[in-house]
């Protein structure tokens with residue numbers, strides 16, 4: 001038998017595994033690296049976050065990814081080169097983080113690598129006859145495994161699509177295993193470039209667990225912060241707080257079929273781009289809006305569309321007073337969080353940090369949990385086969401030699 005297959009077999013039988021989860025999201029701010037100690041599987045999954053670090057992307061690396069990111073037309077050679085380069089770079093950063101934490105790679109069982117989404121194309125979005133849901137993450141797992149010297153699971157979204165999902169949000173799987181609490185209805189709200197949430201019923205009934213993207217989180221705010229300032233984002237929402245919301249522009253921004261599509265649904269910066277905002281400005285005759293007012297309106301747009309999606313689910317399910325736990329970079333923006341709290345007066349609010357997982361690390365931890373499930377799970381996760389939440393494990397295996 002291949003010794004690495006033998007090793008994998010042994011890893012699957014261990015009472016607990018050390019798994020490094022990696023996430024590089026739509027914000028392109030950096031690679032989130034989470035060293036997790038995970039025992040059990042499924043509903044018995046227990047996670048201890050041992051170490052966490054975000055390795056920031058330098059501007060040239062960001063620009064290089066932006067050249068192919070969420071674009072219909074690209075330089076195909078560049079995409080091909082990036083697939084190898086991102087994988088290798090992510091693998092090197094894993095090795096570097098482990099060294100910094102004083103952890104021998106031989107003591108780590110698995111790496112769980114999301115890769116970099118370069119294009120997300122659910123059918124509802126591309127609407128091309130004859131094509132189904134599709135999504136593309138690059139940074140091939142073989143390069144991560146070779147650089148880190150650790151067996152790597154990657155490319156988690158394809159099996160989700162193969163079984164009827166849109167390839168996202170995958171958060172529901174980790175959220176259900178890690179954060180379900182008997183007797184407490186919970187909403188796990190993540191605000192990255194794109195925002196999404198998971199509803200976890202206090203009944204623990206997996207068949208009513210629910211997840212969806214809601215639209216933009218920070219992606220538009222970041223795009224205009226970069227245009228107006230020399231910073232990558234509107235720190236603590238300072239610009240937005242200094243501006244006035246423009247009602248006409250807000251209405252134009254909210255006028256898109258995505259917001260009336262049934263749940264669950266997913267989207268990305270392919271739709272919510274600077275061009276999207278420019279079109280809304282043209283329709284609302286607000287092309288000359290002041291920068292702070294534009295930022296205030298974009299923040300309100302994210303907050304309202306998040307709150308409206310949550311309200312819709314609460315109303316449909318007769319859920320009165322859920323606890324909302326926030327995560328992702330948007331949880332650091334008081335304009336976003338303050339507006340959402342004001343729009344959802346029946347909810348109580350906290351960060352996922354209160355549940356033992358730092359909000360900035362949550363998505364990287366998710367991929368560690370998905371890898372754990374793929375290797376050690378019993379395969380009996382049952383989300384009631386709801387459309388968009390297939391009951392499958394995910395991730396492909398790369399040996400390191």
Ligand SMILES: Nc1ncnc2c1ncn2[C@@H]1O[C@H](COP(=O)(O)OP(=O)(O)OP(=O)(O)O)[C@@H](O)[C@H]1O
Nearest residue numbers: 025026027192193194218233235236328329332333
């Ligand atoms: N102090 C802060 N004030 C305002 N915004 C902040 C702050 N800190 C982080 N952010 C926002 O959070 C973003 C990064 O969030 P995060 O890392 O969760 O996104 P991501 O994982 O790349 O996206 P996604 O979840 O859509 O894939 C930054 O680009 C910025 O917009």
Ligand SMILES: CC(=O)N[C@H]1[C@@H]2OC[C@@H](O2)[C@@H](O)[C@@H]1O[C@H](C)C(=O)O
Nearest residue numbers: 117120168169170171192194213363
């Ligand atoms: C295709 C893709 O990369 N989608 C991301 C993105 O970032 C947030 C939101 O859009 C979410 O649907 C997803 O990531 C998280 C980790 C998820 O799958 O749950």
